[in-house]
Amino acid sequence: xxxxxxxxxxxxxxxxxxxxxxxxQPFATRVYDRGVxxxxxxxxxxxxxxxxxxxxxxxxxxxxxVCDHSNSMYLPHVDAARSSITCHDLLAVxxxxxxxxxxxxxxxVSLTGRVQQSWIRKHLVKARRVICVSHATERGLRAxxxxxxxxxxxxxxxxxxxxxxxxxxxxIRTRAGLAEGEAYLLHVGGNQWYKNRVGVLRIFAELxxxxxxxxxxxxxxxxxxxxxxxxxxxxxxxxDAVVELKNPSDAEVEALYTGCAAxxxxxxxxxxxxxxxxxxxxxxxxxxxxxxxxxxxxGETALLIAPxxxxxxxxxxxxxxxxxxxxxxxxxxxxxxxxxxxLMPKYDEFFRQGAIA
Numbered sequence: 001x002x003x004x005x006x007x008x009x010x011x012x013x014x015x016x017x018x019x020x021x022x023x024x025q026p027f028a029t030r031v032y033d034r035g036v037x038x039x040x041x042x043x044x045x046x047x048x049x050x051x052x053x054x055x056x057x058x059x060x061x062x063x064x065x066v067c068d069h070s071n072s073m074y075l076p077h078v079d080a081a082r083s084s085i086t087c088h089d090l091l092a093v094x095x096x097x098x099x100x101x102x103x104x105x106x107x108x109v110s111l112t113g114r115v116q117q118s119w120i121r122k123h124l125v126k127a128r129r130v131i132c133v134s135h136a137t138e139r140g141l142r143a144x145x146x147x148x149x150x151x152x153x154x155x156x157x158x159x160x161x162x163x164x165x166x167x168x169x170x171x172i173r174t175r176a177g178l179a180e181g182e183a184y185l186l187h188v189g190g191n192q193w194y195k196n197r198v199g200v201l202r203i204f205a206e207l208x209x210x211x212x213x214x215x216x217x218x219x220x221x222x223x224x225x226x227x228x229x230x231x232x233x234x235x236x237x238x239x240d241a242v243v244e245l246k247n248p249s250d251a252e253v254e255a256l257y258t259g260c261a262a263x264x265x266x267x268x269x270x271x272x273x274x275x276x277x278x279x280x281x282x283x284x285x286x287x288x289x290x291x292x293x294x295x296x297x298x299g300e301t302a303l304l305i306a307p308x309x310x311x312x313x314x315x316x317x318x319x320x321x322x323x324x325x326x327x328x329x330x331x332x333x334x335x336x337x338x339x340x341x342x343l344m345p346k347y348d349e350f351f352r353q354g355a356i357a
Contacts, residue, residue, distance in 0.1 A: 004086070005067040007158045011344045012351075022057055024050040051077040058083075063351055072123035084129035084354060089271025090140045091194060093121050129354050131347075133272045134293035151350060154297070155272050156343040157335075161281035164255040172255040176219050176243045183216045184243075186260035186284070188253060190223045194269040196307055197225075198232045203266060203305075205236040206314030212321055218264075221245040221256055257282035262317075262324065265294070266307035273297050277338045280331035285324045287317055301330040 009019050026033070027049050028041040051074060058064050058078040066074055066085040070092070075083060096109045096117035109117070121144060124130070128148040132138035138152045178184060185204060189195040200220065207213040218241065225233075225244055233242060248256065257263060263279040265288040276298050279286050288294040290304035298304070303320050305313035320327075336342070 001068040001088070003158045004088075004155070007156065007340075008065070008067060008347070011156075011340050012347070015344065015348055020057075020061070022054065047073070050074075054078065063355060065351070069124050070120055072120050072127065075123050075127055080128050082355070083127075084131065084350070085124065085127050086131045086133065087124060087137055087141055088133050089137055089269075090144070091192075091269060091271065093117050093124075093144070094140070096121075129350070131350060134270075135296055136292035137271055149354075151346075153343060153346045153350065154338060155274070156340040157277060157281070157338050159250065161254055161257070161278045161335075163283050164251070164258040168251065168255040169259040172248070172252050173259060175252070176245055176256075178217065178219075178243070183261045184259075185213075185216055185218045186256050186263045186279075187218065187220045187265070188222055188256070188263065188275045188279075189265070189267075191226050191229075194267055196266050196268050197229055199266050199268075199307055199310065200264050201229065201232045201236055201238065201242065202310035203264065203313045203317075204242070205238060206310045207317060208238075208241065210314070210318050212318065216261060217241050217243060219243045219245055219256060219260070221248050221253060223247070253278070254282055257284045260284055262287050262303075265289070266305060266313060267291075267294060268307055270294060276302065277335050280335040283328055283332055285328050286331055298331070299334055301327060301334040303327060 005021055009021050012019050024046045026045055028044040029038055032038055032041060054074055054077050062082065064078040064083040066072065066083070069085060069087040069089075072085055075085060092113075096114045124141070125144050125146045126148075127146070130141065130146065130148060130150045132141060132150060132152045133155045135152045138150055141150060176184070185207075187197065187200045189197060191197060197220065200218070204218045208216070218238075220242060224246055245256075257279045262285040263275065265273065265275050265279075265286060267273065267289055269291070270293055273288070273294050276286050276288055276294065280298075280301065286298055286302040287305060288298055288302050289307040291307065295302075295304055303317060303323070305316045307313065
C-alpha cells in the first residue's frame with residue numbers, strides 16, 4: 001500500500017497537482033511499542049489521534065483520497081463530498097464473513113479481527129466514490145451493498161519491469177544453485193492462504209511426471225516456507241528439485257522472471273495479481289488461475305489452469321506447452337496496458353469528475 005500511495009503521489013504531482021501524503025505517526029507508541037501494550041497504544045495512534053490530525057489537515061485541500069480500503073474508518077473524518085477511497089481487495093472482509101472455507105483460510109478469524117473487518121466494511125460500503133483495482137473486486141464490493149460511484153482502474157505498474165541482462169539472470173541462477181542450462185519454473189509470493197503455495201508444489205509434482213518437465217526445477221521466491229510447505233515437499237518426494245529463495249530484491253525478481261521457463265501463479269483469489277504483469281513485462285510465460293481477477297488481468301495471454309486441481313492443471317500446461325512462444329509475445333503486449341501512461345489519465349478523470357459533481 002505504501003508503494004501504491006507513493007505511485008499516486010508521484011504521478012499526480014507530475015500531472016500538475018499539489019499532493020500531500022498524511023499517515024498515522026507514533027505518539028502513544030513512543031512511550032512503549034512492544035507486545036500487547038504496544039499494539040493497543042498503536043490503536044490509539046491510528047484510531048484516536050490520527051483522525052484529529054486528518055480533520056485539521058483535510059480542511060485545506062480540495063480532495064482527500066484514502067489509498068487503502070482497510071483505512072475506510074477515516075472517511076467519516078473528511079468531507080464525504082470531497083473524498084474517495086481505493087479498494088484493493090476484499091479478502092479479509094470476506095474471510096471475516098466466513099465466505100471462504102476453513103480449508104482455504106487455514107484458521108478462524110479472531111473476534112477482534114471480525115470486529116475490525118466489520119468496521120472496515122461498514123465505512124467502505126458507505127463511501128460515495130470508490131476506485132477498485134479489478135472488476136472482480138468491484139463486483140465483490142457491490143455484492144456487499146455498496147452503491148456509490150464505483151469505477152475499476154487497474155493498477156499501474158509501480159516500477160518499470162523489463163527483461164533483465166544475461167549477467168543478471170546468471171547471477172540469480174548462481175544464487176539459486178541452478179546448473180548451467182538447467183530449466184526452472186518460478187513462483188513468486190508469500191504464505192497467505194490464497195497464494196496456494198502448497199498447490200504450486202502439487203502442480204509441480206504432477207508436471208515432473210511428464211517428459212517435458214522431468215528435468216526442471218522449481219524456484220519459489222518470497223517468504224520463508226511454513227511448516228505446511230515443508231511437509232508437502234517431503235510427502236511429494238520433491239527433495240532438492242525445489243529451491244527456496246528467500247526475499248529476493250526487485251532486481252533479482254526481474255531476473256528470475258526473465259530466465260524462467262514459466263511463472264506459476266495458481267492463486268485461489270487475488271485483489272489484482274501484480275506478478276502476472278511483472279512477469280509478462282520480462283517476457284515470461286505466465287501460468288495462472290482460470291479465475292478472476294487473474295484471467296481478467298492476463299486475458300488470453302496467459303495459460304489458464306484450475307488452481308485447486310493439480311492433475312488437471314498439469315495436464316493443461318502440458319497440452320498447451322507448445323504455445324509458449326506465442327503466449328510470451330502476447331503477454332508482453334498485454335503488459336503495455338498497465339503502464340502509468342495508459343492508466344493515470346483515468347485517475348485524473350476520476351478526481352476531476354468528483355470535484356465537479
